[in-house]
Amino acid sequence: xxxLERNQKYNAYISSKMAKTKPWPSLFHAxxxxxxxxxxxxxxxxxxxxxxxxxxxxxxxxxxxSILIFLASLLTGIGIYxxxxxxxxxxxxxxxxxxxxxxxxxxxxxxxxxIIFGLCAKMFVIAGPVIVIGVVASFIAGILHLIF
Amino acid sequence: xxxVGKQTFxxxxxxxxxxxxxxxxPKEGKGNFKEYFDKISEDDLFGQNSYxxxxxxxxxxxxxxxxxxxxxxxxxxxxMLSGDLMNQITSSSFAAxxxxxxxxxxxxxxxxxxxxLIVGASLVDGGFVHNAVCATGSHxxxxxxxxxxxxxxxxxxxxxxxxxxxxxxxxxxxxxKTGIAVSSATVGKxxxxxxxDANNMGAAMAPAAFETLVAHLKDTNRxxxxxxLILTGDLGKLGSEILIDLMETKGYKLGKNYSDCGQMxxxxxxxxxxGGSGCGCGASILNGYVLKRMKLGHLKNVLFVATxxxxxxxxxxxxxxxxxxxxxxxxxxxxxxx
Amino acid sequence: xxxxxxxxxxxxxxxxxxxxxxxxxxxxxxxxxxxxxxxLLLGVVLQVAGVFDAMKEFAGSGVTVxxxxxxxxxxxxxxxxxxxxxxxxxxxxxxxxxxxxxAVAVVSAFVVALIFNSRTKK
Numbered sequence: 042x043x044x045l046e047r048n049q050k051y052n053a054y055i056s057s058k059m060a061k062t063k064p065w066p067s068l069f070h071a072x073x074x075x076x077x078x079x080x081x082x083x084x085x086x087x088x089x090x091x092x093x094x095x096x097x098x099x100x101x102x103x104x105x106x107s108i109l110i111f112l113a114s115l116l117t118g119i120g121i122y123x124x125x126x127x128x129x130x131x132x133x134x135x136x137x138x139x140x141x142x143x144x145x146x147x148x149x150x151x152x153x154x155x156i157i158f159g160l161c162a163k164m165f166v167i168a169g170p171v172i173v174i175g176v177v178a179s180f181i182a183g184i185l186h187l188i189f
Numbered sequence: 190x191x192x193v194g195k196q197t198f199x200x201x202x203x204x205x206x207x208x209x210x211x212x213x214x215p216k217e218g219k220g221n222f223k224e225y226f227d228k229i230s231e232d233d234l235f236g237q238n239s240y241x242x243x244x245x246x247x248x249x250x251x252x253x254x255x256x257x258x259x260x261x262x263x264x265x266x267x268x269m270l271s272g273d274l275m276n277q278i279t280s281s282s283f284a285a286x287x288x289x290x291x292x293x294x295x296x297x298x299x300x301x302x303x304x305x306l307i308v309g310a311s312l313v314d315g316g317f318v319h320n321a322v323c324a325t326g327s328h329x330x331x332x333x334x335x336x337x338x339x340x341x342x343x344x345x346x347x348x349x350x351x352x353x354x355x356x357x358x359x360x361x362x363x364x365x366k367t368g369i370a371v372s373s374a375t376v377g378k379x380x381x382x383x384x385x386d387a388n389n390m391g392a393a394m395a396p397a398a399f400e401t402l403v404a405h406l407k408d409t410n411r412x413x414x415x416x417x418l419i420l421t422g423d424l425g426k427l428g429s430e431i432l433i434d435l436m437e438t439k440g441y442k443l444g445k446n447y448s449d450c451g452q453m454x455x456x457x458x459x460x461x462x463x464g465g466s467g468c469g470c471g472a473s474i475l476n477g478y479v480l481k482r483m484k485l486g487h488l489k490n491v492l493f494v495a496t497x498x499x500x501x502x503x504x505x506x507x508x509x510x511x512x513x514x515x516x517x518x519x520x521x522x523x524x525x526x527x
Numbered sequence: 528x529x530x531x532x533x534x535x536x537x538x539x540x541x542x543x544x545x546x547x548x549x550x551x552x553x554x555x556x557x558x559x560x561x562x563x564x565x566x567l568l569l570g571v572v573l574q575v576a577g578v579f580d581a582m583k584e585f586a587g588s589g590v591t592v593x594x595x596x597x598x599x600x601x602x603x604x605x606x607x608x609x610x611x612x613x614x615x616x617x618x619x620x621x622x623x624x625x626x627x628x629x630a631v632a633v634v635s636a637f638v639v640a641l642i643f644n645s646r647t648k649k
Contacts, residue, residue, distance in 0.1 A: 045383075049383070052382075052383060062348050062553075064550075064553050067345070068546050068549050071542075071548065072546040072549075075546065075593070076538040076545070079540070079542070079593070083533070083537045083589075105591075106592070106627070106628050107631040110635060114636055118640070119643065123341045123343050123648065127344075127346070131545050131546070131547075132546075135545045139343065139563065141635065144636045147339045148640035149640045149643060149645045150340060151339075152640050153241075161637075170564050171564055171594070171597075175567055175621070175625070176621060176622065178568055182575050183606055187614070187617065233647050330645075340648060341645050342559065
């Protein structure tokens with residue numbers, strides 16, 4: 042049987058022992074990389090609307106996210122995105138590029154187990170919850186809209 | 190009986206080390222002990238097309254070289270004892286397939302080096318084999334893939350995390366009259382103090398090292414300063430500090446003679462936070478650094494305590510905490526130095 | 528278009544949202560997947576509450592590029608689907624709105640994974 046009281050004391054002791062790392066550097070890194078990615082997105086959208094004057098704002102938005110997703114996927118394959126992530130933390134996870142990286146990286150990693158059982162089967166091992174929760178939440182949003 | 194106290198085996202026939210070898214990857218080769226490792230591979234795929242196969246090749250090459258170092262021919266090996274971190278310890282089993290020797294697979298996670306030495310020494314001491322090949326290894330990439338995240342995922346490693354060592358070590362034991370001897374060993378119990386954070390292995394494993402160390406000292410009626418060196422496998426920076434504190438609660442002082450392989454192996458600018466971990470961590474430092482120094486006579490009495498975390502990828506998700514184990518092995522230098 | 532003020536707002540708001548994410552990483556030791564889901568839900572909630580459109584007017588990509596924007600698209604898609612297609616629209620709307628994003632992610636991942644190999648971290 043486990044000694045619950047001892048375990049609790051031990052876990053409290055560990056927390057006190059762990060050096061409090063200064064959060065400021067990592068917060069700043071997350072801020073400016075995240076901001077930069079959003080900025081690049083906005084620039085892409087503006088550039089598209091400049092080149093294609095008849096494009097709607099909505100369509101330009103779809104192209105913007107598609108291009109960002111593709112670029113993140115490419116950077117993941119080249120082996121750069123993980124370095125950006127180590128530096129920026131949430132600054133690379135929160136933008137839609139993080140979503141893309143979380144789909145490309147397991148596909149890349151599990152390719153050794155074959156295309157079907159590795160690459161394809163494991164593609165959503167990290168992002169799966171995003172799709173599932175997203176669809177469920179949107180369904181609920183629709184229902185709420187129906188009711189209210 | 191060949192035992193003393195509650196958990197300690199005594200090898201009265203003194204099985205001796207007749208050969209050993211260690212092989213590490215590129216990052217380890219840039220660390221603090223690069224001059225001590227027998228070989229540093231620049232290719233961390235070891236010529237294979239997957240990290241799992243690389244890990245198997247790493248272990249297999251280490252064992253082959255250790256056998257040669259022991260002046261044995263491969264078909265003279267009477268038992269191979271090995272284990273690793275992969276599911277179903279495939280790295281070791283596939284190495285055994287290639288080496289074609291009688292094989293006993295063991296799983297102790299990162300405590301496997303000590304575990305294989307204990308079983309190997311017992312088989313030699315008991316007269317069951319003329320030689321026992323004791324090995325283990327680990328690989329950063331295969332461990333990350335199995336336990337953590339895809340290599341290219343952009344995440345930040347938490348400050349308490351450790352870096353799984355890409356490396357392997359092998360020790361060959363035999364009933365010789367000279368050489369470094371395995372004189373006794375303490376078999377650990379599974380210890381779990383409720384740590385659930387898989388990114389804080391050091392804190393999870395420290396209690397296991399503590400309980401085994403205390404059991405050993407009580408069984409043998411010794412104090413920590415009896416040993417030139419007490420070496421834990423991979424507690425890392427935080428884990429070592431916790432161990433020192435825990436030992437104090439029982440009145441034992443771990444002084445300058447205490448070190449931890451995880452803390453030792455990587456240099457500060459290699460960004461490994463709490464240090465190295467993995468079966469290969471203790472195995473490579475033991476076989477590379479410790480045995481060399483013992484052969485030179487610089488160390489005469491070493492207590493090697495390897496620690497392992499026994500969770501699976503599923504147990505943590507099911508809310509289980511991390512059960513750990515630690516095994517201790519006493520190595521005695523030979524007065525006539527081999 | 529290309530207004531400096533807008534770019535400043537995009538940078539500051541986007542950066543701020545990511546910084547909030549980093550605070551979550553530090554204080555709760557959340558993993559990638561949990562952070563993605565949390566921000567996704569935030570986007571859904573903000574759209575249901577009716578404020579996301581205003582935020583989008585204000586900070587453009589600063590709120591649509593973070594995964595919140597994905598949540599917003601999903602929720603808005605379902606809500607618009609209801610308006611345009613009745614009840615069936617609740618089911619078709621969300622995924623239809625985000626179809627391009629998901630398709631690009633899958634196709635890119637597939638092609639990139641076929642061409643490249645993962646490499647050990649240094």
